[in-house]
Amino acid sequence: xxxxxxxxxxxxxxxxxxxxxxxxxxxxxxxxxxxxxxxxxxxxxxxxxxxxxxxxxxxxxxxxxxxxxxxxxxxxxxxxxxxxxxxxxxxxxxxxxxxxxxxxxxxxxxxxxxxxxxxxxxxxxxxxxxxxxxxxxxxxxxxxxxxxxxxxxxxxxxxxxxxxxxxxxxxxxxxxxxxxxxxxxxxxxxxxxxxxxxxxxxxxxxxxxxxxxxxxxxxxxxxxxxxxxxxxxxxx
Numbered sequence: 001x002x003x004x005x006x007x008x009x010x011x012x013x014x015x016x017x018x019x020x021x022x023x024x025x026x027x028x029x030x031x032x033x034x035x036x037x038x039x040x041x042x043x044x045x046x047x048x049x050x051x052x053x054x055x056x057x058x059x060x061x062x063x064x065x066x067x068x069x070x071x072x073x074x075x076x077x078x079x080x081x082x083x084x085x086x087x088x089x090x091x092x093x094x095x096x097x098x099x100x101x102x103x104x105x106x107x108x109x110x111x112x113x114x115x116x117x118x119x120x121x122x123x124x125x126x127x128x129x130x131x132x133x134x135x136x137x138x139x140x141x142x143x144x145x146x147x148x149x150x151x152x153x154x155x156x157x158x159x160x161x162x163x164x165x166x167x168x169x170x171x172x173x174x175x176x177x178x179x180x181x182x183x184x185x186x187x188x189x190x191x192x193x194x195x196x197x198x199x200x201x202x203x204x205x206x207x208x209x210x211x212x213x214x215x216x217x218x219x220x221x222x223x224x225x226x227x228x229x230x231x232x233x234x235x236x
Contacts, residue, residue, distance in 0.1 A: 037138040040128060041068055041096075045120035050111035059108045063100040066122050069093050072115025073185035076107040077193065087194040089149065090186060092175055098122075099139075099146055112185050157196050159235075164195040165205040166234040169215065173225055180225040188220065209234075 047070060050056055056067065059078060067074075069091050076088040076097065088107045091097045097109060111117075129136040156164055168191065172182050184191075192199040206223075209215045214231055216224040225231065 037125075037135050037142075038068075040125070040135060041066070041118055041120050044124055044128075045118040048117055048119050050115045050117060052111055052113050052115075054111050056109040056111060056117065057098065057105055059106065060104050063098060063103060063105050064122055065098060065119050066096065066125055067098040067109070068096045068118040068120075070116040070118050072117075073112040074109055074115060074117070075112050075186065075190060075194075076109045078107050085193045086196070087190055089153075090190075090194065092185075096142060099142060112190065161195075161197055161201050161205050162208070162234055164197065165191075165202060165209065166214075166231040168195060169209075169223060169225060170228070170231055170235060173228075180228070182223045182225070184221045184223065 045068070050072075056074065057063075057065075071093055073093075074091040074095075074097060076091070078086050078088060080086055089097075090112070098105070100106065125135070125139070129139050156167055159167070169182065172184065173180065176182050176184075186194075188199050188202055192202045195202065197205075206215070206217055209231075210217050212230065214225075214227045214234070216226055218224065
C-alpha cells in the first residue's frame with residue numbers, strides 16, 4: 001500500500017510569486033544579454049524557501065516560472081486515478097525543473113527537505129533566448145536532457161526490481177558527490193514510487209544487494225556502493 005504524499009495548499013504561494021514579479025522587472029536586463037543561462041537566472045531570479053513537504057507548484061497550474069534548486073531537494077509526482085502516487089523525478093542542488101512543453105504543469109513539485117529554490121519567469125528566459133544564441137542553446141540542451149530522462153525512465157519501468165534498484169543507485173551515485181557513499185534525501189517510499197515498486201520490494205532488494213556485497217546500508221538514507229561493476233551488470 002502506497003503512502004499518500006503530504007499535499008500542502010499554501011495560500012501565500014501565488015501571491016508571493018506575484019510580489020516577486022515587479023522586482024524581476026526592475027533588474028537591468030542589459031547586464032545579462034551575453035551571460036549563460038545559470039548566470040542569467042541568478043541575476044533575474046528570486047530565491048524562495050520551501051519547508052519540507054511543501055508544494056512548490058501543482059499539476060495543471062500555469063507553468064509561468066522556471067526553477068533551480070539552490071539547496072535541498074525536490075520531487076515531482078502525479079496522483080493516479082486509483083490514489084497511488086507516481087514520482088516523476090528527483091531534483092538536487094544545481095538542477096533546473098519546471099521546464100514544460102505546454103502552458104500547464106503536467107506534474108506537481110514538492111520539497112523533500114527544507115529547500116531553497118531560485119525562481120525566474122519563464123517568459124523572461126524565453127525572451128532572453130530569442131536574443132542570445134548561447135541561452136537558446138542551453139535551453140535546447142536542457143530540454144534534450146529532460147526528454148532523455150523521460151525515455152530512460154520508461155525503459156527502467158520494464159526491468160526487474162533488482163535492475164531498477166541497481167540503476168537508481170548508480171544514477172544517484174553519479175548525481176550526488178561523495179564517491180561511493182550516497183546520502184539519499186528521499187525516503188524509501190519516494191524511491192518505491194519512483195521505481196514503480198512497493199516499499200517492501202525496495203527494502204528486500206536492498207537487503208539482497210547488501211547480502212551479495214554489492215552495497216552496504218549503514219542507515220536508511222546512507223548507502224555505500226561496494227561493487228559498482230556488479231551493480232552495472234545487474235542494470236544490464
